Amino acid sequence: MVVQVKLLPTPEQAAALEATLRACNAAASDVAVIAREIDCYRNYDLRRHAYHRRRKETRHTANINHAIAKSIVTEAARTGRGIAVEKLTGIRDRVRLRKPQRVTLHSWAFHQLGAFLIYKARRAGVPLVEVDPRYTSQTCAACGHRDKRNRPNQETFHCRSCGVVAHADHNAARNIASRGVASWGAVNRPHAA
Numbered sequence: 001m002v003v004q005v006k007l008l009p010t011p012e013q014a015a016a017l018e019a020t021l022r023a024c025n026a027a028a029s030d031v032a033v034i035a036r037e038i039d040c041y042r043n044y045d046l047r048r049h050a051y052h053r054r055r056k057e058t059r060h061t062a063n064i065n066h067a068i069a070k071s072i073v074t075e076a077a078r079t080g081r082g083i084a085v086e087k088l089t090g091i092r093d094r095v096r097l098r099k100p101q102r103v104t105l106h107s108w109a110f111h112q113l114g115a116f117l118i119y120k121a122r123r124a125g126v127p128l129v130e131v132d133p134r135y136t137s138q139t140c141a142a143c144g145h146r147d148k149r150n151r152p153n154q155e156t157f158h159c160r161s162c163g164v165v166a167h168a169d170h171n172a173a174r175n176i177a178s179r180g181v182a183s184w185g186a187v188n189r190p191h192a193a
Contacts, residue, residue: 068113076126140157142162143159
């Protein structure tokens with residue numbers, strides 16, 4: 001579905017938008033000159049020649065991942081709760097997405113975010129468990145009924161058993177949270193003699 005939206009910026013916003021577009025066009029023109037000079041047109045190869053501080057994107061990603069992990073761990077510590085996350089091993093192989101979404105998926109450092117969460121949670125004394133994400137998006141968080149038809153589209157969850165309607169990601173997050181609680185309880189439950 002394509003939606004066309006007409007922007008109605010204020011004069012100040014229009015000037016800022018125009019300046020941003022001019023800066024982007026100037027940068028693209030500079031990169032095109034470099035590409036022609038060195039006869040290099042592949043995106044990642046060209047970055048080595050065009051970027052002044054090459055690892056800028058990597059540092060930016062690490063900084064964002066640190067901020068996300070810190071925010072999650074701080075909130076968990078403040079509320080006295082643990083953290084449950086999906087085991088993301090093999091996510092790039094498991095997930096089938098459209099091309100624009102694949103670019104986002106393959107360019108983000110999931111492993112790095114997970115590592116930051118683990119060490120920050122340990123340092124803060126916050127319990128963290130990784131849970132199996134299988135069927136979390138097809139299982140109703142309210143009644144536990146699992147059916148492929150519970151997901152009529154990418155963003156909607158509609159339980160065929162109890163009729164619950166929710167955002168698919170919110171429903172899956174609730175399932176991950178409940179699996180985390182069950183997993184944490186199983187790890188810390190004293191064994192019966």
